[in-house]
Every structure is written in C-alpha cells, then in structure tokens.
Amino acid sequence: DGGITQSPKYLFRKEGQNVTLSCEQNLNHDAMYWYRQDPGQGLRLIYYSQIVNDFQKGDIAEGYSVSREKKESFPLTVTSAQKNPTAFYLCASSTTSGTGELFFGEGSRLTVL
C-alpha cells in the first residue's frame, strides 16, 4: 500500500546530541514537509521541499536541518542547537498541483533527557 513511513516512532536523546528522523514516501509526491506538534498546540512548519535537491525554511527552522537527495526521502536532523526539541514530529507529502491535500505519516515522538 502507498503511504508515508516515519521512523523511529519513539526516540530518546541526551542533551547535546544530534538526531535524525526518517521519512519515506511511495506516493510519488513531489512535495514533502516536516511539522512539529507540541501539546495543546497546532502544527508548525519546520521545512518543506517541493522538488529534489531543493528545500525552504518554514516558520521554525532554527536548530533543524534537512536534505532531499531522493524524491522518496526527506530526513530531518534535530541538532543540538534546537533549544526545546522534545515534541511530536510529523512528516507529510503532497502533489504540487490541484488542491494538493497533505498525506501524513504516523509521527515520531522525540524526548530529550
């Protein structure tokens, strides 16, 4: 079945460590996105990419980095520069035509100890 796979589902990190969250899609979508969700808050856009080898900062890009070397993959690295990294991270993808609704993965919960 087509969909978006995020891994790992749960991740624990010590302060000062970088961590990379994986996102893979087999929907043949051009656009991919990373959102952060905090308890009781909406979704905030971290980075997005509309085509391979290109990406743009979202609203809260500081302390994060991404790459888009393949159409199917859009990994997110949470660096030690991110002040409050504990959150639920959601990856999504969409077409770049029409209404282009987003399809989401099941999320990765990162906890910094």
Added chain:
Amino acid sequence: GDSVTQMEGPVTLSEEAFLTINCTYTATGYPSLFWYVQYPGEGLQLLLKATKADDKGSNKGFEATYRKETTSFHLEKGSVQVSDSAVYFCALRRDFGNEKLTFGTGTRLTIIP
C-alpha cells in the same frame, strides 16, 4: 498573512449529541479548505475538503460548507460516537503556486458514552 482560527477546546459531548466546531479563516484569493482528524498517538488524516465557495465536503457523517461571505468552514455532525473522540484541525491552502498548508490550533473532542 494567512491564518485559521478554531474554537478552543476541549469539547466534551455525550454520545449522539450534535457537534459543531467553528473555523474561520483569513486569506487572499480563494483557498482550498480542509478538516483533518488526529486520533491519539497518530498522524493526521484528511477528513473532508472543499475547494470553492458553497462547496460542501462530507465524510463519515461529518460535513462542512465553504462560506466565502463569512470566511468560515464549520465542522458538523448530527450524532457523534465515542469513536469520534480525537483532535480536529481546520486548515487552508491557496490554490495558486505550491503553497503550504496553514493549520488552526486544533480542537480536542471527547465523547462520553
């Protein structure tokens, strides 16, 4: 800039009650409008959408009508079930270009048997 305002939760209803979750938006042009649902510990799923004024989106007994004159897209269901307990997000996306989704803060709904 674009924005989405949802009624604040949490909302608690008894089973078989009527549900309304208010959503209003601010955007230039004619955005597409969406309702997403998030069940505990999962990613978001598209519930319904509408792409132009007076369109009605519907799915699983939920409905929302795109009201251009009041810039609203309220979510309704005639008789809620315990399984409808989730967080509901209203969102918009511009039709032109490759614009990202703008989300509301979400409304947590709990249905009591």
